[in-house]
Amino acid sequence: MANTPHGGVLKDLYLRDAHKYDALRAEADTLPSLVLTDRQLCDLELILNGGFSPLEGFLNEKDYNGVVENMRLESGLLWSIPITLDVNEEEIKASELQPQRRVTLLDPRDYEPLAILTVEDVYQPNKAKEAEHVFGADDSAHPAVYYLHNIAKKFNVGGTLEAIQSPSHYDYVANRCKCAHLLIHPVVGLTKPGDIDHYTRVRVYKALMPKYPNGMAELSLLPLAMRMGGPREAVWHALIRKNHGVTHFIVGRDHAGPGKNSQGVDFYGPYDAQDLVEKFKDEIGIEIVPFQMVTYCPDSDEYMPADEVPEGIKTLNISGTELRRRLKTGLPIPEWFSYPEVVKVLRQSHPPRSQQGFTIFLTGLHASGKNAIARALQVSLNQESTRSVSLLMGENVRAELSSELGFSKRDRDINIARQAFVAGELTRAGAAAIVAPIAPYDEARKQARKTIEKSGGFYLVHVATALEECIKRDRDGVYEKAKKGEIKEFTGINDPYEVPEDADLVVDITKQSVSQAVHEIVLLLEKDGFVGSS
Numbered sequence: 001m002a003n004t005p006h007g008g009v010l011k012d013l014y015l016r017d018a019h020k021y022d023a024l025r026a027e028a029d030t031l032p033s034l035v036l037t038d039r040q041l042c043d044l045e046l047i048l049n050g051g052f053s054p055l056e057g058f059l060n061e062k063d064y065n066g067v068v069e070n071m072r073l074e075s076g077l078l079w080s081i082p083i084t085l086d087v088n089e090e091e092i093k094a095s096e097l098q099p100q101r102r103v104t105l106l107d108p109r110d111y112e113p114l115a116i117l118t119v120e121d122v123y124q125p126n127k128a129k130e131a132e133h134v135f136g137a138d139d140s141a142h143p144a145v146y147y148l149h150n151i152a153k154k155f156n157v158g159g160t161l162e163a164i165q166s167p168s169h170y171d172y173v174a175n176r177c178k179c180a181h182l183l184i185h186p187v188v189g190l191t192k193p194g195d196i197d198h199y200t201r202v203r204v205y206k207a208l209m210p211k212y213p214n215g216m217a218e219l220s221l222l223p224l225a226m227r228m229g230g231p232r233e234a235v236w237h238a239l240i241r242k243n244h245g246v247t248h249f250i251v252g253r254d255h256a257g258p259g260k261n262s263q264g265v266d267f268y269g270p271y272d273a274q275d276l277v278e279k280f281k282d283e284i285g286i287e288i289v290p291f292q293m294v295t296y297c298p299d300s301d302e303y304m305p306a307d308e309v310p311e312g313i314k315t316l317n318i319s320g321t322e323l324r325r326r327l328k329t330g331l332p333i334p335e336w337f338s339y340p341e342v343v344k345v346l347r348q349s350h351p352p353r354s355q356q357g358f359t360i361f362l363t364g365l366h367a368s369g370k371n372a373i374a375r376a377l378q379v380s381l382n383q384e385s386t387r388s389v390s391l392l393m394g395e396n397v398r399a400e401l402s403s404e405l406g407f408s409k410r411d412r413d414i415n416i417a418r419q420a421f422v423a424g425e426l427t428r429a430g431a432a433a434i435v436a437p438i439a440p441y442d443e444a445r446k447q448a449r450k451t452i453e454k455s456g457g458f459y460l461v462h463v464a465t466a467l468e469e470c471i472k473r474d475r476d477g478v479y480e481k482a483k484k485g486e487i488k489e490f491t492g493i494n495d496p497y498e499v500p501e502d503a504d505l506v507v508d509i510t511k512q513s514v515s516q517a518v519h520e521i522v523l524l525l526e527k528d529g530f531v532g533s534s
Ligand SMILES: Nc1ncnc2c1ncn2[C@@H]1O[C@H](COP(=O)(O)OS(=O)(=O)O)[C@@H](OP(=O)(O)O)[C@H]1O
Pocket: 365, 366, 367, 394, 395, 398, 407, 411, 412, 413, 415, 416, 436, 437, 438, 439, 440, 478, 487, 488, 489, 490, 491, 495
């Protein structure tokens, strides 16, 4: 039998407000509006569909203080995470936010009206206190604390909601059935930066579903914006699951843990989350099923809770870091660690390096030889690999991407950022991108590395041919013109070139041929498995 919702009544605001849909929809167009952030959108959906019962809106100041200080709403009901609608001064002014004001809340993706908020109060939260109480420390190494101080706006608006419509979802919409015994309920809202994306996670769950006897398990997705708040987050998850009718809730080791703080120490103990949910389980009305960390014993081919393994028994484990390394390099992942079906899905979204894209970023003075190296490298990569190879040459980039830009520091930085964006997208799609701008500024190059590395390989190659040599090699005489003052801000003459200290490779056209320079770049790619045998 399904569990009763937290507070006794499921606050399904869609159902409650369905009869006045036409009136609310018409009124929405006449009201000032607020465009929600991604997190607010997730929170709103779970308020409207009853996932956050007993909440019927965003927390007002009294509820907020109660939740922060002692995990209680004004009504006395348990609630562990503040669900707030943060706004800035401009929004307060533009929408004239004050008690009784009605405001339409808009979906940030398509500006559809989702709900009408009746404002109760506008207040300034004490963020440091919220961080200490809710997340255990005012330490920005915690992603939710970072969010609080750097992304969340200065004020909160409290108020009740009337539902107009649910946010649209385009993925996994065909999944609805209610007779399951086991609810597999993965979060598909916002998780921790760097987590495996939700499409991959859902594909993994789908690959696992056939492992359950027919009709025993049902997969349903939870559009929750996680805060990684460990123990308080676990209590919150328990309340949300109860609102989904669930009677038992599995809490594993380090549930919703954000990892280590700025001192390198874990934010929470591995079983803090289990302990806090256990403490409130009667009040929540949900049974906790605690899971210990499980390890594999190869000699007996069985799995055991890590703390129950007798002394002297050999155990095996693969850490998250090691798993990511194996996925990256294409190394085997043994069957005792995960089902082959799961590994297959993970490998599709984490192809080995031989199938990943990369960018070769050549930087150096005009006439340093970087263009010749870039062209020869393109030929070499075309014959070497099956990837598509894109060459972003300076003159094409300046003509096509950056035609309005000049050579001030600002313009050069924008020019490099645009090339990094394009190269990053090509890299993400599995291509090889070669860019060859002068790129004289260290910070812009570092930023480019950051942008591109998220999507695949990045190699900074400094073509370090000395200025005198570049001047000698310069057939167009631009250096001469620059010396005469006919060209302003010319790199090397009257504009700086910051020598990179983080180059992955340094080549010099006076000391090696173009082919040798290309060979060295290819060797670098081979060493990391991007090209060559694999
Ligand atoms: N003031 C000034 N400083 C440097 N370079 C100048 C300047 N004015 C024009 N040019 C010609 O533009 C080419 C360099 O453009 P980049 O896009 O590579 O420069 S940057 O990375 O944005 O600094 C470069 O040509 P290539 O080296 O052939 O690409 C320069 O000849």
